[in-house]
Amino acid sequence: MMHKVAVTGATGWIGRYVVALLLDKGYEVHATYRQTPLATGGIWHRVNLLNGDEGVKFIKSVKPDSLIHLAWDAVPPQCYRSLANYEWTRNSMALIHHFVQCGGQRVVVAGTGAEYRWEEGLLTENSSPDSFANAYAASKNSLRIWLESYAQIAGFSAAWGRVFHLFGPHDPGNRLVASIITSLINKREAFCKFGDLNRDYIYIEDAADAFVALFESGCEGTVNIANGKPIQLKQLALQIGTLMGSEDKIIFGNEPPKEPIIIGADVGRLRDEVRWKPRFSLVEGLTRTIGWYAEQE
Incomplete structure (x- = not known):
């Protein structure tokens, strides 16, 4: 069983619930924060992930076998045009690369429903077209495409959770x-x-629970995180x-x-492969x- 999990964006909206769920399940959780850690269990590390050197030092010191990468500046509407998206893409690649170099085995990254070209109806992971219409969508999709290729060549397990509307x-x-x-x-x-x-719309605690279920399932590739x-x-x-x-x-x-x-969102993969449903x-x-x-x- 993989047991040492690094969680980036651990003080964020989804991250705070993901950390709590992992701790309840008995994982050794190493969580990153930028300003103030949460008053929960786990081992907290102050890391500026937009400084690539800090992210690399974090991975090398912890040597986690699993990485749940949630960190990103993702508050709308600012996130759609922010130049920080490109920095997040570049530094996320470096973080994941060093994670794999240090023996990491399983990566789950938070994506977004904004990666899709919005067309009427239910959006499906393997058939609905991707969008590169703004900086946020383009950067997330670029990281996802790189991750899928890198995981296949380097031989580690990777999943991408596309999160729809949260509350x-x-x-x-x-x-x-x-x-x-x-x-x-x-x-x-x-x-x-x-x-x-x-x-x-999906309730935030359910979204976090779906991420943890995706992580534990071993399911690979893109999975919609939504109510359906x-x-x-x-x-x-x-x-x-x-x-x-x-x-x-x-x-x-x-x-x-x-x-x-x-x-x-078409939640067929989430339901049938991850075997998850909202609580x-x-x-x-x-x-x-x-x-x-x-x-x-």
């Missing part, structure tokens, strides 16, 4: 669910610009309003959307999220 506590980007909840908590109107759109059931944003917003008793404060825009109406229903996830934000006030 839950600790959202660093004040995305739709977080913005609606915080507005309603503060007795303000909550705005949902494109209520007709259908998008694939797109929900209309209007229904999502009204569900939050119902749970908070403030449906009347939700305002919808009437501007026609410029994106496909329905975009979701939390939408209502359960929203209830937990509302409760967390209420405690922050």
Whole structure:
């Protein structure tokens, strides 16, 4: 059994839950942070992964047999145009290369649903076209293509989890669910610009659980991390309003959307090969999220 796991981006939105799950399962977890480590177990290392030398020193000192690479500047909309994407690609390659040189056997990297060219319907790992339309998508896809080739030649196991829309506590980007909840908590109107759109949302604890399941499964290649059931944003917003008793404060825009109406993820690989399914229903996830934000006030 692989037991020494390095987790980058361990203080991030997904990372904090991944670390907790791995510790519960008995792994020796070596977690990286940039500013402040979490008050959990595990062994914490202060590493600036955009300084390639620091990442190499971390790998050489720990010599993990497994690497879960979650670190990236991924808060929208800034991430789509940021030049940091190219630095993340270059330094991620160096990190993974030295991991393999030090005997590493299993790599799982966080990708994004933004890597797809968004077309109407469910997006599938091996048949839906990739997008290189912005810096974020192009950089993630470039790293993924390199990783697949490198793993095949160098002989290690690699998987790539494409994460779709997340919601839950600790959202660093004040995305739709977080913005609606915080507005309603503060007795303000909550705005949902494109209520007709259908998008694939997954609760953050479920997303982390899916990553750990992907890691343990040994499954290789790209796997969508999503719920597989797109929900209309209007229904999502009204569900939050119902749970908070403030449906009347939700305002919808009437501007026609410029994106496909329905975009979701084909979760066949996640379900059949990783053998994973969500633990939390939408209502359960929203209830937990509302409760967390209420405690922050």
